[in-house]
Amino acid sequence: MAKEITNAVFDELIASGKPFMVDFWAEWCGPCRMIAPVVEELAVEYDGRIIVGKCNVDSERELPSRFSIRNIPTLLFFKEGELAERHVGALGRGDLKAKLEALLG
Secondary structure (H helix, E strand, C coil), rough: CCCEEEEEEEEHHHHHCCCCCEECCCCHHHHHHHHHHHHHHHHHHCCCCCEEEECCCCCCHHHHHCCCCCCCEEEEEEEEEEEEEECCCCCCHHHHHHHHHHHHH
């Protein structure tokens, strides 16, 4: 299951240096709901290797502001505590999996 990402949790993830992805989403967002099952599946598939998380932009305002999130879904990929990639919009399972694999490589 995808981890809920808040500002406090995010800072811990950065400090850990582990690879992780954050899906910025909202309940009312159609494309967000479309990719949600894929994000959940990949969270299970990559458990222990990559942290897959979700940040609800309606309930957690500071973190989206920190990364200038203007459109959702926005996916941020972090490697060794640094932003490695940003993707705005929905992604298919294969494309999302490729981006996660890149974090491991």
